[in-house]
Amino acid sequence: MLLDTSALNQQRQRVGDDESVWLFGYGSLIWKADFPFLERRRAFICGWERRFWQGSHDHRGTPEAPGRVATLVASPDAVCHGMAYRITGETLKPLDIREKNGYLREITTLTFDDGKHAEGLVYLATEENPAYLGDAPLDAIAAQIDRAHGPSGANREYLLNLACALRELDVDDPHTFALANRLMPPA
Ligand code: SIN
Numbered sequence: 001m002l003l004d005t006s007a008l009n010q011q012r013q014r015v016g017d018d019e020s021v022w023l024f025g026y027g028s029l030i031w032k033a034d035f036p037f038l039e040r041r042r043a044f045i046c047g048w049e050r051r052f053w054q055g056s057h058d059h060r061g062t063p064e065a066p067g068r069v070a071t072l073v074a075s076p077d078a079v080c081h082g083m084a085y086r087i088t089g090e091t092l093k094p095l096d097i098r099e100k101n102g103y104l105r106e107i108t109t110l111t112f113d114d115g116k117h118a119e120g121l122v123y124l125a126t127e128e129n130p131a132y133l134g135d136a137p138l139d140a141i142a143a144q145i146d147r148a149h150g151p152s153g154a155n156r157e158y159l160l161n162l163a164c165a166l167r168e169l170d171v172d173d174p175h176t177f178a179l180a181n182r183l184m185p186p187a
Contacts, residue, residue: 003130006100013105013121015089022120023095024110026050026082027070028059028158029123031165033083035091042169043084043110045122048072050080051175052141052159055131058101059152067148067155068133068141070162070176071103071125081171084110084120092121102129142182156183 015021020038023029024045033040054071061067072080087095096105103123110120125132136144148155163180166173 003102004100005102005104005129006096009096009099009103009105010093013107015092017088017090019089020086021089021092022110022118023085023087023092024082024108024120024122025085026072026080026122027162029085029095030083030169031161033085035085035087035095037085037087037091039086041084041112042081043112043120044079044081045108045110046079047074047076048080049075049078049175050173051135052145052179053132053134054102054125054129055133056101056148056150056155056158057131059098059150060155060158061148061150065148066131066133066144067150067158068145069155069158071132072122081166081169081173083169084112084118095123099123101125102131104129138178139182142179145179146183159183 050070051073052068054069055066056069057063057066102125105121106124108122110118145155
């Protein structure tokens with residue numbers, strides 16, 4: 001099901017075109033940084049776990065056969081590692097379009113490698129959004145990802161690129177790695 005959150009996001013935190021803001025990325029925003037940024041730093045946020053529980057009808061699947069992409073699920077003791085980008089408000093606009101299928105911008109506290117903190121934004125898709133698919137057995141999630149394909153390409157590419165980027169960052173993510181290990185090698 002499609003819900004375009006881009007207009008809602010523009011209203012949530014107003015960032016002037018020339019102002020800058022930190023954005024925390026935990027999914028495609030880690031490995032597909034095809035947007036201009038002023039700074040890029042490894043970072044983590046506390047209290048959240050990465051899960052392939054969000055449906056993708058617009059990028060890695062279709063309305064008829066949605067794929068699955070990452071969102072964050074609240075988990076008090078968890079730490080989610082990712083990549084932070086300092087971007088301008090001008091750059092945020094196209095990212096709102098990219099993340100429009102159910103993600104809402106939230107304010108979060110980022111911690112950088114050196115222990116310093118900053119307030120920033122994160123795109124979060126909660127169970128309230130119509131594209132949310134939620135939990136399922138890992139085999140079923142992996143099979144859905146293996147099948148799905150959308151305008152941005154194969155869903156498996158999203159998962160494998162994310163797993164590869166997390167390994168490069170030396171981040172342990174049992175959920176993502178368990179799914180990636182279940183994917184059949186390409187024919
Ligand atoms: C993110 O990467 O931070 C949001 C989800 C996605 O675009 O994969």
